[in-house]
Structures are given as C-alpha cells and as structure tokens.
Amino acid sequence: MSVLVVGSIAFDDIETPSGRAKGVLGGAACYFSLAASYFAPVRAVGVVGSDFPDAHLEFLRAHGVDTQGIYRSEGSTFRWGGRYRESLNERDTLFTDLGVFDGFNPDLPEAYHDSEYVFLANIHPSLQLRVLEQAHAPRFTAMDTMDFWIEGAREELERTLARVDGLVINDQEARQLTGERNLVRAVGAIRSLGPRIVIIKRGEHGALLFDQEGIFSAPAFPLREIQDPTGAGDSFAGGFVGALAREGKLDSGALRRAVIYGSVLASFCVECFGLDRFRELESQQIEERFAHFRALTTF
Numbered sequence: 001m002s003v004l005v006v007g008s009i010a011f012d013d014i015e016t017p018s019g020r021a022k023g024v025l026g027g028a029a030c031y032f033s034l035a036a037s038y039f040a041p042v043r044a045v046g047v048v049g050s051d052f053p054d055a056h057l058e059f060l061r062a063h064g065v066d067t068q069g070i071y072r073s074e075g076s077t078f079r080w081g082g083r084y085r086e087s088l089n090e091r092d093t094l095f096t097d098l099g100v101f102d103g104f105n106p107d108l109p110e111a112y113h114d115s116e117y118v119f120l121a122n123i124h125p126s127l128q129l130r131v132l133e134q135a136h137a138p139r140f141t142a143m144d145t146m147d148f149w150i151e152g153a154r155e156e157l158e159r160t161l162a163r164v165d166g167l168v169i170n171d172q173e174a175r176q177l178t179g180e181r182n183l184v185r186a187v188g189a190i191r192s193l194g195p196r197i198v199i200i201k202r203g204e205h206g207a208l209l210f211d212q213e214g215i216f217s218a219p220a221f222p223l224r225e226i227q228d229p230t231g232a233g234d235s236f237a238g239g240f241v242g243a244l245a246r247e248g249k250l251d252s253g254a255l256r257r258a259v260i261y262g263s264v265l266a267s268f269c270v271e272c273f274g275l276d277r278f279r280e281l282e283s284q285q286i287e288e289r290f291a292h293f294r295a296l297t298t299f
C-alpha cells in the first residue's frame, strides 16, 4: 500500500558533540521517505531550488522513492541549522531559511491521488492541508509539526489538525501546543483538536502511543554511540507509517508493532550524521533489531 509524504527537503548545517556537517541533505520528507521505503512504496512531495543536485534525488529514487512530486523552483533550497548540547536532548535552532518553500502550493501528480497512507511531515500547515485535500480517500492520515509553526502559524495548524487521524509530535512540542505540562493531559487537549491517535516522542526516553485501547510505552533502543539526533523523529514517523502500510491494519496491535518499527528506524538514523545511515542499511538489519527490541521489552 502506498505512502504519501509532504515535508521539507533541506540542506542542513548540524553541530553535535561528535562533529559537524555543513550543507548536507536533510529535511523531514527525506528522513521520512527513506525510513518508510523499507516497508512500502513512497511518494514524496516537496520543492527544491535551482541549487539542488540531481544526485540527491537519485539517492531517494535508489530507495524506491517516487520523486515526481518533488518540484524544482528558481531560488534556494530550504536551509536549516541546528546545534546540539552535550546531553543531545536539547537543540538550538541556529537559522531557518524557507527559500523556495515560501509560498509553495503544489498540485499533486495525478498518480498520487489514490495514496492510502498520508503523512504530513514538518512544514507549513497550509501546505500540509493542501496536500491532504488532494488525497481522494486515504485509509490513515497523520502529521507532525514543530515550534516554528506552533508559534508562527497557529490557526492554520489547528485547521490541519482537525483533519488528521494521528499526530506524531515530541514532548516539548506537545506541551507548547497545548499549554499543559503533564503529557497525559496534553494528549487529552490534542485529541480535542482532532487526532484520535497521538504519539509522543521522548528522545532517549522512547515513545508513548495513545490509541483506542490505552497507552503503550516503547523505550528508545540503547545505543553505544549517538552521532547525530537530527531526523530521529521523522525516521520514527517513516518507520511507523511504513510498517502500518505494510501490515494493512490499523488495530491496536498493528499500531504497537509500528511504534516499535518507528523506534528501530530512529535508532539507526542517529548512528551516523544526516541521512548517511540509510545509505547502507538493509531490511534484514531492521528485522534483527525489531527482534532485539522484543527481547528487550518482554518479561
């Protein structure tokens, strides 16, 4: 079953205690697409500037990602810079330059209209909504957002939230969105805005799923070394939605297994800088780590 994603496609400048990288391929849509591509065919929607090398699109296509929905515009590709503190739990945004994303309003390729699983990765909520409205009859829709849009595009964000089945968001953003410090209360407030399924990502503390049957808690996979946490949340979402699409079910069991696949993909993502881990990752390694997760959490 097909997965559609819209989100940022970026050049990132990243600084972590392990090193730095400048102008590397990033963006929520890229992390999501690559992670989801291990489970289902992915269709990506976004825009890049005239400065964007074809080799990056070829990298996505080599993973089976359909890039027909990635438009090229005159101007600069989205750029973002972030610096992580020693603990890796906190990140300062150094700059966000929207470039060609400013005012981007795509008409999706005809072939994308029948997409069954739709993920609105982090980007302006009006753009998320425009893409959602062009999917004819999706089985499952979910979205992400971040502080930049919670502060800068609140009304549009609430309009988009009212239309999706699920929200995948980190703990700080959930607090910022709702004004609730307590996460259980924050989820209650999020549900009153629309989404019935809520996943709270908690970095090294794992993820919480709130669904029709209650709460499910998944740890983060314990790693010896984390090089770069950038994109962990988007890789989580890609693994989660991709696994749901592969399984074709939306019951609580399927949602829980998908949360573990999300955690597995996030754990691989952070082992290297940027998207590098996806250059070599094999499906078999994903299944092995999934089994490892089962051993880790069963008692």
Ligand code: AMP
Pocket: 008, 010, 011, 012, 026, 027, 028, 079, 080, 096, 122, 123, 124, 146, 148, 149, 229, 230, 231, 232, 233, 234, 235
């Ligand atoms: P994450 O670490 O999961 O929050 O995602 C990091 C990715 O989000 C980076 O590759 C950035 O290019 C992208 N990003 C950062 N800020 C924004 C923003 N305001 N809108 C869309 N994407 C962004």
